[in-house]
Amino acid sequence: MPKITYITSADKIHEVEVENGLTVMEGAVQNDIPGIDADCGGGMACATCHVYVTEDWFNKLPKKEDGEEDMIDMAYEPKKNSRLSCQLIVSDDLDGLIVNIPSKQA
Amino acid sequence: MIKTDALIIGAGPTGLFTAHQLKLIGLNCEVVDNLDKIGGQCIELYPDKPIYDIPAVPECTGEELTNNLINQLKPFDINFHLNERVDEVKKENDRWFVKTSNNKIFLTPNVIIAGGVGSFEPRKFPPKECEKFENKSLFYTVKDKRIFEGKTVSIFGGGDSALDWAVELSKKSKVNLIHRRDEFRGARSTVNKINELADAGKINLFTKNQLSNVNGSDQIQSIDIKHDEGEIKKLETDYVLGFFGLIMQLGPIASWGLNIDKKKIAVDTEKFETNQKGIYAVGDICSYPGKLKLILSGFHEGALAARACFKLARPNEKYRFEFTTTSSNLLKRLGKKD
Numbered sequence: 395m396p397k398i399t400y401i402t403s404a405d406k407i408h409e410v411e412v413e414n415g416l417t418v419m420e421g422a423v424q425n426d427i428p429g430i431d432a433d434c435g436g437g438m439a440c441a442t443c444h445v446y447v448t449e450d451w452f453n454k455l456p457k458k459e460d461g462e463e464d465m466i467d468m469a470y471e472p473k474k475n476s477r478l479s480c481q482l483i484v485s486d487d488l489d490g491l492i493v494n495i496p497s498k499q500a
Numbered sequence: 501m502i503k504t505d506a507l508i509i510g511a512g513p514t515g516l517f518t519a520h521q522l523k524l525i526g527l528n529c530e531v532v533d534n535l536d537k538i539g540g541q542c543i544e545l546y547p548d549k550p551i552y553d554i555p556a557v558p559e560c561t562g563e564e565l566t567n568n569l570i571n572q573l574k575p576f577d578i579n580f581h582l583n584e585r586v587d588e589v590k591k592e593n594d595r596w597f598v599k600t601s602n603n604k605i606f607l608t609p610n611v612i613i614a615g616g617v618g619s620f621e622p623r624k625f626p627p628k629e630c631e632k633f634e635n636k637s638l639f640y641t642v643k644d645k646r647i648f649e650g651k652t653v654s655i656f657g658g659g660d661s662a663l664d665w666a667v668e669l670s671k672k673s674k675v676n677l678i679h680r681r682d683e684f685r686g687a688r689s690t691v692n693k694i695n696e697l698a699d700a701g702k703i704n705l706f707t708k709n710q711l712s713n714v715n716g717s718d719q720i721q722s723i724d725i726k727h728d729e730g731e732i733k734k735l736e737t738d739y740v741l742g743f744f745g746l747i748m749q750l751g752p753i754a755s756w757g758l759n760i761d762k763k764k765i766a767v768d769t770e771k772f773e774t775n776q777k778g779i780y781a782v783g784d785i786c787s788y789p790g791k792l793k794l795i796l797s798g799f800h801e802g803a804l805a806a807r808a809c810f811k812l813a814r815p816n817e818k819y820r821f822e823f824t825t826t827s828s829n830l831l832k833r834l835g836k837k838d
Contacts, residue, residue: 433617433747433748434541434546435793437545437546437549439546439549440747440748442747460685463681463683463685464658464659467657467658467659467679467680467681467744468744468745468747470623471626472680474728500623500747
């Protein structure tokens with residue numbers, strides 16, 4: 395199974411295996427990783443599963459849909475490497491992905 | 501003060517159907533919601549998204565579901581208190597004293613929390629300093645646009661609210677419009693208007709910028725905005741407006757003495773009652789072993805909580821289970837029989 399690394403704003407590192415087909419958001423929720431709220435449950439409607447993706451990975455990921463970019467406008471402290479983790483679907487290509495969780499989701 | 505058999509917090513699908521169930525069994529109820537409209541998450545987050553798992557409704561959107569639930573309430577007379585948040589719930593003898601953000605007071609034996617993921621509140625600016633200016637020179641909604649006349653207003657956001665207010669206020673104020681990227685997601689015609697106003701010098705446009713600091717003692721004097729590339733610019737301004745949509749916050753519910761874990765309220769599965777007698781939680785906000793966050797589960801939970809309310813609201817009467825197909829009592833309440 396692909397390994398995904400979540401780094402909290404307090405620099406705590408959570409490395410977990412996430413099944414293919416789940417989203418990076420679901421991987422965090424199912425493994426009780428703090429800091430990803432996912433209030434709307436993956437509907438791209440709330441921007442509370444916001445993460446920062448390290449630069450080399452950011453360019454490898456499938457591009458954002460317009461709706462995701464619109465929602466990121468609403469996120470807490472968005473940056474150029476912001477993504478919504480509910481839109482990142484885990485596959486073998488994402489093995490080793492590292493995401494940073496912001497200090498707050500709202 | 502309003503006396504009622506049951507007060508429902510939240511006008512989403514679960515709250516609406518719970519109101520239906522209360523009225524059907526002969527109890528009266530009032531509904532409070534912090535949004536300006538009925539429908540909760542269905543109307544605020546996904547009005548156009550299709551839902552496929554409502555029993556006997558193969559497909560409907562959040563808006564259609566809401567409208568159908570409102571239609572189902574037509575036989576009944578129910579007061580909705582919108583744009584109000586329940587701030588306080590406390591015990592007064594054997595009743596609950598409930599106070600809203602609008603200082604409305606309810607006295608009721610039953611409070612049903614159908615609050616979803618919490619109440620919708622405006623998303624705020626990240627810098628901590630913003631708090632002390634809030635509602636003085638920094639706002640997330642506009643209540644009286646006249647205060648901005650002749651002043652400099654810095655508006656943040658890229659959606660319709662930000663753009664509409666930029667256009668409107670540019671008539672009588674000096675407007676800075678600041679957005680984190682080049683594209684705006686507002687209506688095309690409004691975006692065109694913004695560009696026209698910017699070309700005419702009526703609006704100062706700063707894209708790829710975000711708020712990094714606010715400066716001032718009592719009132720805001722200036723703000724610092726930071727460009728994607730790191731450059732910081734100081735803008736003189738009298739007012740700051742932020743339009744970043746709404747976010748769900750548990751808010752005051754956390755202070756009512758309920759068992760809350762991970763923003764969910766623990767309930768039993770007979771009455772959906774919390775650890776406080778006469779306070780129930782239904783829908784997405786409640787938790788119990790096996791809980792599913794489905795709208796249909798909310799309907800079931802509301803139906804059972806409504807029956808539990810009967811006992812406290814009518815202690816001297818016996819609740820009798822009846823079917824709407826056959827009960828003349830229920831048919832009368834539904835307006836189908838004289």
